[in-house]
Amino acid sequence: MHAIQQQLFAVREYLSPVLKESKFKEHGRITPEEFVAAGDFLTYKFGGGWRSSKAREYLPSDKQYLVTRGVPCLRRATALAYTDADEDAERLLSFGDSFSSPDEKDEWVETHAATGMAGLSLDTPGDIPDIDDIPDMEEDDLEAGDEATASSKPPAPASGVIDASQVEVAKGNLLQVRTYDVMITYDKYYQTPRIWLLGYDENRTPLTPAQIFQDVSADHALKTVTIEAFPHSTSLQAASVHPCKHASVMKKVIERMNSSVVAEQLAQQKASSKDKKKWFSRKSSSTGKELKVEHPEEEEVEGMRVDFYLVVFLKFIASIVPTIEVDSTASF
Numbered sequence: 001m002h003a004i005q006q007q008l009f010a011v012r013e014y015l016s017p018v019l020k021e022s023k024f025k026e027h028g029r030i031t032p033e034e035f036v037a038a039g040d041f042l043t044y045k046f047g048g049g050w051r052s053s054k055a056r057e058y059l060p061s062d063k064q065y066l067v068t069r070g071v072p073c074l075r076r077a078t079a080l081a082y083t084d085a086d087e088d089a090e091r092l093l094s095f096g097d098s099f100s101s102p103d104e105k106d107e108w109v110e111t112h113a114a115t116g117m118a119g120l121s122l123d124t125p126g127d128i129p130d131i132d133d134i135p136d137m138e139e140d141d142l143e144a145g146d147e148a149t150a151s152s153k154p155p156a157p158a159s160g161v162i163d164a165s166q167v168e169v170a171k172g173n174l175l176q177v178r179t180y181d182v183m184i185t186y187d188k189y190y191q192t193p194r195i196w197l198l199g200y201d202e203n204r205t206p207l208t209p210a211q212i213f214q215d216v217s218a219d220h221a222l223k224t225v226t227i228e229a230f231p232h233s234t235s236l237q238a239a240s241v242h243p244c245k246h247a248s249v250m251k252k253v254i255e256r257m258n259s260s261v262v263a264e265q266l267a268q269q270k271a272s273s274k275d276k277k278k279w280f281s282r283k284s285s286s287t288g289k290e291l292k293v294e295h296p297e298e299e300e301v302e303g304m305r306v307d308f309y310l311v312v313f314l315k316f317i318a319s320i321v322p323t324i325e326v327d328s329t330a331s332f
Helices: 002-015 032-046 084-088 139-152 209-213 243-280 306-318
Strands: 049-051 065-073 090-095 106-111 178-187 192-200 225-229 237-241
Touching: 032 049, 032 065, 032 178, 032 306, 192 209, 192 243, 192 306, 209 225, 209 237, 243 306
Parallel strands: none
Antiparallel strands: 049 065, 065 178, 090 106, 178 192, 192 237, 225 237
8 A cells, every 4th residue: 555655646746847936935845946056055065965866857967866974863762752741750858867857857859850860769878887986997907908809800811911701891881873864855746855864773784664763753753754765766765754744834934034034134234325325425525515316226135045945944854853963054
């Protein structure tokens, strides 16, 4: 059933017309030419590169899709799960011995009790000896202890090389880093970019679908993110974020960013127009009267350019796969 559905989607995309008019500010959709322009800007500023393969006639043959390899993924998405119950979890801690009255005990409230203190025992110890009853440690005892410690150490090998069996390995303390190949294609039906993910473990072994979904937000795994056939290959299957909501989300994000860009450009234009007024309204040296010079009309501000589309797109995708560092534009 899934294979039939993929075939239907492929036919639907093939029959869809190619978008010719720019709609990225009005509808969040871009043309193939704008996709190439945004991809060129992304690779120029932040790396990655274009690939050519199974050709789409509406894209240049050498710029079919974008690839960035070795994107790190340091944690699983479940490690970021933090609920209101964790925030509100509290417990009362009481410090004092068993013979103390309730008024003599110190009581403290532990917040975030569900995030790591559950296994900590705070029971008061047994009888603590008085300081006067503790014998002094003589130098003879120290020397005897040093001799016993020295005798318990294994003899050093004559060759100076330590045997591997004598090395204690810190099991479970090593960070298992996954990496992903991130690919961005153009979806002609939805007229938006589409992202694809190929995951590998620390040994460069491909991840299974179940392992990939560990790095996806629980709200999107097996819903928005599914395993699909990569359109530029005949055999490759990869995890993909379905683009059905991309246009509407990008429209909202672009509207907010464009308003701030327009405000900044208007402020710069106003500052430059003041300098022009000073230049054009100077007085005549002969008559002493102010010369009236007609100022040229103010240019309309451009706002956010389509080159930044993929920069904004990656910031949106980062919310779906929060542990995969797909957004290398954080400082931009």
